[in-house]
Amino acid sequence: MVSSLAGATSPGPAPTALTPAPFASTLAPPPTAAAEQHVSAQRHAPVSSPEEAATAPAEEGSPDALLIRRAMAEVAPVADKVTSYFYALLFVRHPDLRSLFPAAMDTQRDRLLRALLTAAEHIDNKEVLVDYLQNLGRGHRKYGTRAEHYPAVGECLIGALSKYAAGVWNAEMEAAWVRAYTTISQVMIDAAAADELRAPAWWYAEIVTHDLRTPDVAVVTVRPDQPYPFLAGQYTSVETPWWPRIWRHYSFASAPRSDGLLSFHVKAVPAGWVSNALVHRARPGDIIRLGPPAGSMTVDHTTESGLLCLGGGTGIAPIKALVEDVAEHGDRRPVEVFYGARTDHDLYDIDTMLRLQQSHPWLSVRAIIDQQANQQLPDAIRAYGPWNEFDAYLSGPPGMIRSGMNALRDVGIPSDRIRHDSVEELVAAGS
Numbered sequence: 191m192v193s194s195l196a197g198a199t200s201p202g203p204a205p206t207a208l209t210p211a212p213f214a215s216t217l218a219p220p221p222t223a224a225a226e227q228h229v230s231a232q233r234h235a236p237v238s239s240p241e242e243a244a245t246a247p248a249e250e251g252s253p254d255a256l257l258i259r260r261a262m263a264e265v266a267p268v269a270d271k272v273t274s275y276f277y278a279l280l281f282v283r284h285p286d287l288r289s290l291f292p293a294a295m296d297t298q299r300d301r302l303l304r305a306l307l308t309a310a311e312h313i314d315n316k317e318v319l320v321d322y323l324q325n326l327g328r329g330h331r332k333y334g335t336r337a338e339h340y341p342a343v344g345e346c347l348i349g350a351l352s353k354y355a356a357g358v359w360n361a362e363m364e365a366a367w368v369r370a371y372t373t374i375s376q377v378m379i380d381a382a383a384a385d386e387l388r389a390p391a392w393w394y395a396e397i398v399t400h401d402l403r404t405p406d407v408a409v410v411t412v413r414p415d416q417p418y419p420f421l422a423g424q425y426t427s428v429e430t431p432w433w434p435r436i437w438r439h440y441s442f443a444s445a446p447r448s449d450g451l452l453s454f455h456v457k458a459v460p461a462g463w464v465s466n467a468l469v470h471r472a473r474p475g476d477i478i479r480l481g482p483p484a485g486s487m488t489v490d491h492t493t494e495s496g497l498l499c500l501g502g503g504t505g506i507a508p509i510k511a512l513v514e515d516v517a518e519h520g521d522r523r524p525v526e527v528f529y530g531a532r533t534d535h536d537l538y539d540i541d542t543m544l545r546l547q548q549s550h551p552w553l554s555v556r557a558i559i560d561q562q563a564n565q566q567l568p569d570a571i572r573a574y575g576p577w578n579e580f581d582a583y584l585s586g587p588p589g590m591i592r593s594g595m596n597a598l599r600d601v602g603i604p605s606d607r608i609r610h611d612s613v614e615e616l617v618a619a620g621s
């Protein structure tokens with residue numbers, strides 16, 4: 191349990207006691223709510239950069255939210271320094287926590303702090319936060335994070351903020367941050383505790399087949415050491431034996447199978463640590479670790495709407511899983527798949543998709559090749575339709591997801607009927 195932020199070195203009086211505070215429930219949503227609410231409903235990351243967060247109009251929100259935003263505006267220009275100082279504080283004051291983190295703290299190291307700052311900024315907006323934080327708390331079990339680690343992180347957050355927001359920092363602001371951090375961490379701690387009762391912190395999985403489909407795309411199939419429950423359209427996090435404690439996300443390429451095997455389509459990106467290990471180094475018999483399933487790009491079986499699916503590159507993997515899911519439910523809903531790639535050579539799974547099309551009269555698959563038609567995936571959907579009876583599913587690189595969102599809204603699909611993976615996570619990964 192988080193009890194206090196004892197040890198924070200910030201100026202001013204002793205930090206406020208960390209008793210979990212309830213979320214403010216009646217206040218107006220934050221300025222970016224329209225976009226962010228959708229994001230969190232569909233997936234799990236209301237994460238914006240400190241710079242973005244700081245540009246939000248500061249006049250709306252609870253007194254705590256206003257104080258939090260004021261501090262964020264102050265630290266935004268020196269976000270990198272705040273991150274470095276935060277980790278320096280954490281590892282100097284709590285050296286035992288260093289071993290939870292990767293040996294090399296790479297470019298993704300700002301994700302923890304970025305998430306914290308953005309969650310604090312959205313502290314008024316319960317719906318946006320809770321799903322995201324519960325998922326994050328469950329996901330932290332695989333790092334070895336325990337409830338007693340949270341005060342240390344909170345203390346160092348306050349330490350870093352108070353140093354870099356010194357110009358505006360005061361006791362009132364510190365108390366607002368302490369309340370926000372307490373609320374955020376309590377949601378994560380509670381979700382992790384509930385998850386402990388029903389799932390392991392991680393799964394070991396043995397690679398059973400490794401199929402190199404192109405020089406840089408492999409289909410990797412693994413057998414988890416215990417049953418792995420998930421839904422078609424979700425993804426997991428993967429750690430390889432070659433890069434300990436470095437986790438990356440990969441989507442399940444099939445709906446749950448009766449033999450319990452899981453497959454992933456992995457594209458080796460230039461200089462990418464985990465993807466290159468999985469594509470070029472992994473072999474049958476190697477053991478990887480899997481985190482819990484995540485993501486809400488799943489089929490809503492309570493409706494009869496059609497599914498309009500856009501998969502770019504390895505983004506076809508979860509789309510294939512969705513098609514299998516519809517088939518298994520015996521639904522006869524129209525499913526229209528647009529499979530995009532730069533060249534026909536990159537359409538590494540087109541045969542599988544065309545086979546599925548042959549077996550299912552409700553399924554249509556169209557390949558959209560940039561270099562042939564000089565047409566990008568999102569543009570292609572404008573040429574077909576109408577789509578007003580469809581829910582949309584988008585999977586691929588963040589640029590494609592963004593332009594896909596615009597194209598789908600243009601053809602009349604409202605945002606709350608568009609599902610996709612986390613753009614912010616993809617951006618953080620540089621993919």
Ligand SMILES: Cc1cc2nc3c(=O)[nH]c(=O)nc-3n(C[C@H](O)[C@H](O)[C@H](O)COP(=O)(O)OP(=O)(O)OC[C@H]3O[C@@H](n4cnc5c(N)ncnc54)[C@H](O)[C@@H]3O)c2cc1C
Nearest residue numbers: 439440441456457459462463464465504611615619620621
């Ligand atoms: C929800 C979600 C689902 C995902 N599903 C899949 C999936 O099914 N299959 C899959 O292959 N990937 C998927 N990814 C991307 C994956 O998580 C990794 O980001 C990717 O494999 C790169 O990791 P890495 O460790 O190899 O590269 P890193 O070591 O993180 O990156 C090394 C360098 O490569 C750059 N880089 C990273 N990605 C790309 C890219 N795509 N193109 C060019 N340069 C890049 C980085 O900017 C960095 O400079 C998914 C990501 C998310 C967030």
Ligand code: HEM
Nearest residue numbers: 287290291299301302305306329333335339340343374375
């Ligand atoms: C409210 C508190 C916290 C928030 C909002 C938070 C958020 C995050 C986020 C967003 C990530 C990126 C990867 C992911 O999504 O899992 C992350 C990674 C991580 N977090 Fe946390 N975290 C918090 C507390 C903690 C605590 C208390 C610990 C334990 C010391 C911890 C340890 C880690 C580790 C080891 C990683 C992986 C780092 C890496 O991959 O480089 N976090 N955290």
